[in-house]
Amino acid sequence: MIKILIDNWQTILTGFGYTIGASILGLIGSLVLGTVFALMEMTPQPVIRGIGKAFVEFFRNIPLLVITLFFYVVVSHLLKINGFWSGTMALALYTSAFIAECIRGGVNSVDPGQMEGARSNGMTYTQAMVHVVLPQGFKLALPSLGNQFINLIKNSSILSFVAGLDLMYQANVISGANLDPFNTYIVIGIFYLLLTGPLSVLMTKLENKLGGSN
Template identity: 45%
Template sequence: MLDISILIDYQDVYWKGFFITLKASVFALILSFILGVIIAVFRISTVKSLRWFGTAYVEYIRNIPLLILVFVFYNGLPSIGVNLDSFMAGGLGLGIYTSAFIAEAIRAGIQSVPKGHVEAARSSGLTYLQTMRFVVLPQAIKIVLPPLGNQFINLVKNSSIFGVIAGGDLMYQADIINSETFQTVSVYLFVALFYLLLTIPLSLFVNYLERRLARAY
């Protein structure tokens, strides 16, 4: 039975976790997008060493659990004298993990841009980086916007990993509430509702952008 009194009595705790989750998601989203674009460009670079690095990065990061990556930053780095708080450790882990998936999506978009566009840009005097920045990447991102949106939504949901390292997010606050009330079903169902407050508007925004870009084309 859903106990609405838990939401009423602990609304401040829920909202505290909500805003920390939002802050962490925005930080990791920006980081993952920037890294994803860079790695995607490396993946299709004509420079063999960059291409090798991009491939190794994607294959390694995609095939290890997110939890291990977060633990590396939170528990591993202090052993070499680098101490990160839970927010930074979780944000870096989540951002780097998601960047590997974003890189693959953007790489697919880059490869779907007609070669004639690239050749025209290079023949007009643009450098390789300028061609990527002004010609290829804008088209590629438009093409892969739906999978990018899915990755951003997954990032928000994966931010629950912060609860494992006492990051103060929704899951962490829910664990505190559950330890005081022992109303497990109600506590975590309300957490799910708060996650929906983040993911549904993001999904609607991505759909809006997709329709708008389609009309622009």
């Protein structure tokens, strides 16, 4: 394993950088989209609520690989994007559906009296949701959101199918050159742990901190 790391450290670090980039962009994109569609799912307006539910159900029930290949084969020709962006956009859309459900579950766990109290004080539904209910919903949804963020990092390996230059893509290149897939993928697995491990610890500490502030 040490020899593989020494001989291919530049290639591995390149893949590590692309994986970090895809994970950060995917996390930001999925969190924004997930929040928007969670709010759409909970709005009193039936048409908007239907659109939100349709989006969530659509992307939750289609394999990530299918979405990724659609972006790589179809969307990339329209927008002139490469494999990295095709995979990252697919990753963000796919994960946003699960994040939307996490946020919706958190908001639904908030005491209904919070919304009623905010409305009785003159707030509109949107103001009450954004300023009073949603922050509490995020807090309650934090454990499940943390799991989705970790899943997103692991799912970023989908970029290897579309030449996204990520860790798994580089692992396939290295493995094909040295004919030692066993040790190669162990090394790559360790690099994934370097991303998911600290994030798991961070989310646990954040959850404990927010839980202790009640």
